[in-house]
Amino acid sequence: MTEYAWTWVAIVGAGVAMWLVKALGHRVPEHALEHPRLTRIAALVTVSLLTALAVLQTLVSGREIVADARIPALAVAAILLWRRAPFIVVVAAAAATAAGLRALGMA
């Protein structure tokens, strides 16, 4: 199978898996999911994955760790999030910062 076909398999697989995860909570008796270890791990996994994705997306190119225009862009995003700016503004400002610095040849 081609890479394109495998991507389709992964998309449908991810969709089915997500539906099953969502269904789990609706199906099981309440006490079964109230185990503190489970709720603790679910919360930590979410925060860790999102943080790792943000860090890697900022610092990694291919398999190399590099410092470029993405770092100031993420700093701008962090300031805007701290100032409670809407999500779409944060994302657009980060893109504009990186694009602007690159256009000016600064990073």
Add this chain to the structure above:
Amino acid sequence: MGVPVLGRLDRARQQAVSVSVATGAYALSFGALSTAAGLDLWQTLALSLLVFSGGSQFAFVGVIGAGGTPALAAATSTFLGLRNGFYGVALAPVLRPWSGARAMWGTQITIDESTAVATAQPASDPAARRAGFWWTGVGVYILWNVITVLGALLGQRVGDPATWGLDAAAAAAFLGLVWPRLANRTALIVAATASAVALALTPFTPAGVPVMVAAVVAVIAGWPTPRRRPGMPTAEAEVAP
């Protein structure tokens, strides 16, 4: 306030509409990032229709864009969506009993936002909780998919994603998604450790593996029962509006 149509709706439905619009707007960046990562329009739309969980979809295209395998992309997406499994528990008392098509759709729209709006209504008013859940879930589902297509069409015209800063936009999107969850100190420490480990592994492992290792670090950190109770995150506390 000032919007006549919104003014005629009750509190739960007003919140549902505002949250749907605000959340739907993220889909523009998702669609653009997905096509910039190399997925086509139909694959991008399929992710929104089938996976329908923002963070997981961003993660899926992030892994693909970084050169990871489709299998790793699906695994990362599923790991990130595990929290959705807990929302049904919180919602069950007001949504049960349900069956057939209603249960199928209700399951698909069990996400951060529908849970947040539902549980934000008074516990004494199950009808408001139900309205909050269905209006938010269906509202986000429609807008999320329509705006995904717009974003994907936009992304296809972009050329080199870096020229437009789309790589930085993806990083900012992940930061924006995690931001409301970082208030908890334990979570912050575990997330920082997991990220450091993932970064250290990057030069030596295939793309996508470091992110999965970050999840494993979180599982290991969450396994032992903490000696001091306060400060640990719970499924309820992590529902960000």
